[in-house]
Amino acid sequence: MPRWKKVAIVGVGLIGGSIGLALRKRKLAKEVVGVGRRAASLRAAEQAGAVTATTLDLASGVQNAEFVVICTPVSGIVEQVREAALHCAAGAIITDAGSTKEHIVAALPSKFSRDVAFIGSHPMAGGEKSGPENASADLFVGRRVIVTPKRGGAPKKLKELVAFWLSLGAETIKMSPAAHDAAVAAISQTPHLIVAALAAATSLQHISLASTGFQDTTRIAAGDADLWRQILADNRDHVLKSLDKFETVLASFRQSLENDDHQKLKRLLETGKKHRDAVGD
Amino acid sequence: MPRWKKVAIVGVGLIGGSIGLALRKRKLAKEVVGVGRRAASLRAAEQAGAVTATTLDLASGVQNAEFVVICTPVSGIVEQVREAALHCAAGAIITDAGSTKEHIVAALPSKFSRDVAFIGSHPMAGGEKSGPENASADLFVGRRVIVTPKRGGAPKKLKELVAFWLSLGAETIKMSPAAHDAAVAAISQTPHLIVAALAAATSLQHISLASTGFQDTTRIAAGDADLWRQILADNRDHVLKSLDKFETVLASFRQSLENDDHQKLKRLLETGKKHRDAVGD
Numbered sequence: 358m359p360r361w362k363k364v365a366i367v368g369v370g371l372i373g374g375s376i377g378l379a380l381r382k383r384k385l386a387k388e389v390v391g392v393g394r395r396a397a398s399l400r401a402a403e404q405a406g407a408v409t410a411t412t413l414d415l416a417s418g419v420q421n422a423e424f425v426v427i428c429t430p431v432s433g434i435v436e437q438v439r440e441a442a443l444h445c446a447a448g449a450i451i452t453d454a455g456s457t458k459e460h461i462v463a464a465l466p467s468k469f470s471r472d473v474a475f476i477g478s479h480p481m482a483g484g485e486k487s488g489p490e491n492a493s494a495d496l497f498v499g500r501r502v503i504v505t506p507k508r509g510g511a512p513k514k515l516k517e518l519v520a521f522w523l524s525l526g527a528e529t530i531k532m533s534p535a536a537h538d539a540a541v542a543a544i545s546q547t548p549h550l551i552v553a554a555l556a557a558a559t560s561l562q563h564i565s566l567a568s569t570g571f572q573d574t575t576r577i578a579a580g581d582a583d584l585w586r587q588i589l590a591d592n593r594d595h596v597l598k599s600l601d602k603f604e605t606v607l608a609s610f611r612q613s614l615e616n617d618d619h620q621k622l623k624r625l626l627e628t629g630k631k632h633r634d635a636v637g638d
Numbered sequence: 639m640p641r642w643k644k645v646a647i648v649g650v651g652l653i654g655g656s657i658g659l660a661l662r663k664r665k666l667a668k669e670v671v672g673v674g675r676r677a678a679s680l681r682a683a684e685q686a687g688a689v690t691a692t693t694l695d696l697a698s699g700v701q702n703a704e705f706v707v708i709c710t711p712v713s714g715i716v717e718q719v720r721e722a723a724l725h726c727a728a729g730a731i732i733t734d735a736g737s738t739k740e741h742i743v744a745a746l747p748s749k750f751s752r753d754v755a756f757i758g759s760h761p762m763a764g765g766e767k768s769g770p771e772n773a774s775a776d777l778f779v780g781r782r783v784i785v786t787p788k789r790g791g792a793p794k795k796l797k798e799l800v801a802f803w804l805s806l807g808a809e810t811i812k813m814s815p816a817a818h819d820a821a822v823a824a825i826s827q828t829p830h831l832i833v834a835a836l837a838a839a840t841s842l843q844h845i846s847l848a849s850t851g852f853q854d855t856t857r858i859a860a861g862d863a864d865l866w867r868q869i870l871a872d873n874r875d876h877v878l879k880s881l882d883k884f885e886t887v888l889a890s891f892r893q894s895l896e897n898d899d900h901q902k903l904k905r906l907l908e909t910g911k912k913h914r915d916a917v918g919d
Contacts, residue, residue: 481849501847530847543844544852548836550891552855553910555832558880558887563824564916566782566811568762571825571917573854574833578914582907586900593895599839600892606839610831611881614874619867626863629834633859635845636852 360524363388365422365445367415367437369402372454372480373428374492377407379525382494392418402489416444424521426478427453430584431591435464442469450514452478452521456541457592458505458534467510474514477505479537480527487581498526505534542595547603549585550596553578641805642667646703646726648696648718650674650683653735653761654709655773658688660806663775673699683770697725705802707759708734711865712872716745723750731795733759733802737822738873739786739815748791755795758786760818761808768862779807786815823876828884830866831877834859 364380366373369391380386391408392415393399399411412418419425419441427437434453438461441451451473455461458477465475482500502522506515519529532540556564556575564571589596606625613621645661647654650672661667672689673696674680680692693699700706700722708718715734719742722732732754736742739758746756763781783803787796800810813821837845837856845852870877887906894902 481847500849503847540844540847543840544848548852548855550895551832551836551888553907553914554888554891555829555884556911556913557906557909558884559824559913561913561916563821564913566762566784566821567825567917568781570858571829572919573857574829575910575914575917576854577851578907578910580911582904582911585907586904589895589903590898590900593898597892597895603836603839604888607832607835607885610835611878614831614870614878617871617874619871622870623863623867625838626834626859626866628838629856629859630837630861630863632837632840632842632845633834633856635842636848636856638853 359385359387361386361424363390363422363446364424364426365390365392365419365441366408367392367418367425367427367441368429369393369398369407369411369489370428371487371489371491371496372482373426374402374405374407374489375482375494375496376426376428376454376525377402378405378492378494379497381406381409383524385524386424390418390422398489402492405489405492407489407492415440419445421446423449425449425451427451427455430587431455431457431461432587434461438465438475442473442475445473447471447473449473450517450521451475452518454478454480456545456588457538458503459538460591462505462507462534467507474511476507476510476515476518477534478518478522479503479505479541480522482527487584495526497522500527502527502529503532503537503540504529505532505537507534538592538595539598542592542599546589546592546596547599549577549580550589550600551603553585640666640668642705644669644671644703644727645705645707646671646673646700646722647689648673648699648706648708648722649710650679650688650692650770651709652768652770652772652777653763654707655683655686655688655770656763656775656777657707657709657735657806658683659686659773659775660778662687662690664805666805667705671699671703679770683773686770686773688770688773696721700726702727704730706730706732708732708736711868712736712738712742713868715742719746719756723754723756726754728752728754730754731798731802732756733799735759735761737826737869738819739784740819741872743786743788743815748788755792757788757791757796757799758815759799759803760784760786760822761803763808768865776807778803781808783808783810784813784818784821785810786813786818788815819873819876820879823873823880827870827873827877828880830858830861831870831881832884834866
């Protein structure tokens with residue numbers, strides 16, 4: 358018997374589509390409704406088998422849903438959670454997949470009326486590819502999902518949210534929204550900004566000579582520009598703090614090179630290598 | 639019948655070992671002698687089938703060799719080319735695989751006595767892995783090798799050098815040493831320095847949360863620190879120029895974020911994406 362009678366997914370791109378595929382492949386939900394703003398995306402998600410029904414109307418899409426996942430760009434999430442909370446099943450859990458959490462969690466209560474709860478999530482999956490056509494039922498297998506409950510939220514609801522992500526094959530990590538945002542600024546958003554600047558600063562003539570190293574280094578800069586503008590703007594303060602730290606370290610590298618201080622340059626490169634080696638292949 | 643009776647490879651790491659494997663797999667050389675400073679590396683190269691004989695002595699290793707490839711770190715190349723020129727076969731071609739060219743080419747004549755010629759090469763292959771144990775007979779297939787002949791060098795020798803790289807499956811591009819060094823500063827060395835600084839600036843606690851994006855972005859920072867110190871120092875002026883350009887563009891990104899100038903931030907991200915997309919997957 359499926360664990361959920363009805364799950365609604367608002368936004369059926371890479372993440373939303375993959376959640377739908379994972380739920381259906383694992384027979385976790387009887388009904389998976391995709392809510393979107395464009396009929397074409399909804400059709401693509403339906404054809405991919407990610408959803409069992411689709412609608413352009415959020416209110417009717419989440420009706421009777423016990424579980425709602427908002428997978429839209431960060432700028433619209435707060436409003437959509439509020440609307441979903443009005444129309445979903447009593448006792449439902451609403452979560453999101455936004456890559457920043459502090460603004461979203463601060464703007465929303467953890468408890469709505471009718472025992473509806475909101476707890477933020479951030480699945481650390483995806484990449485530069487987007488859209489339901491790149492979705493996969495196994496996108497979350499072995500990947501981490503950070504959950505960011507608000508103080509005073511119901512532990513039972515958190516347990517249910519964790520169970521949701523575990524059932525898709527993910528591991529979960531609990532963090533405060535602020536700690537989450539500092540972490541993703543450091544490992545995702547600031548790196549994005551830096552390599553986007555690197556790619557933009559490299560002439561197309563030189564780029565024509567580039568090979569695997571440059572390809573790997575700048576891969577994330579291929580992400581959708583408007584989506585990343587939103588993410589960067591939404592996590593501005595943490596990104597600027599990470600950027601300060603990067604610029605300070607980069608200035609040390611520059612100085613050691615300018616001063617022909619080979620000992621220092623080597624030490625800095627060794628620190629970079631040590632930190633890189635800690636990520637694994 | 640093999641094209642060359644004897645090829646000598648000085649330095650049998652990833653590049654030297656791969657040249658040996660490629661020559662032997664394609665039956666291009668009757669004898670491939672590996673010259674090195676450490677008996678263990680030479681044994682590893684011999685066991686891998688990259689060379690038919692080994693020696694710790696450069697002079698005897700290059701004796702009678704019609705083709706000599708110096709695959710050692712950039713700081714020792716000039717001296718080794720000079721010594722090889724004294725002892726190799728008359729009419730031989732000496733090339734190298736160093737990733738900077740201006741200093742090396744400037745320090746050496748293109749013609750030595752006994753019709754021995756030196757022409758610089760830079761195979762754009764390899765990566766963060768090093769050592770003969772990672773060598774591959776197909777490392778150069780479809781990869782580019784930049785050749786940097788000096789003005790006044792013999793066209794016949796250049797033709798022979800080009801034929802050498804083509805026979806290993808590579809394509810060649812002819813550039814001036816200065817244009818080469820500016821290009822590799824832009825697409826290889828400055829990116830290395832930047833992502834080494836990024837990795838060094840990211841706390842190990844945050845790194846423990848990192849996933850594929852950060853892995854790809856910082857992959858090249860896993861390269862050997864001492865080797866990269868040499869490469870960066872050797873191409874210092876071009877690297878500092880590329881770094882200036884990067885810092886100017888990064889400052890625009892920072893400013894657009896600080897000023898909440900979403901239009902400008904989006905435009906900058908779009909330029910980054912356009913340049914990244916030009917590299918291919």
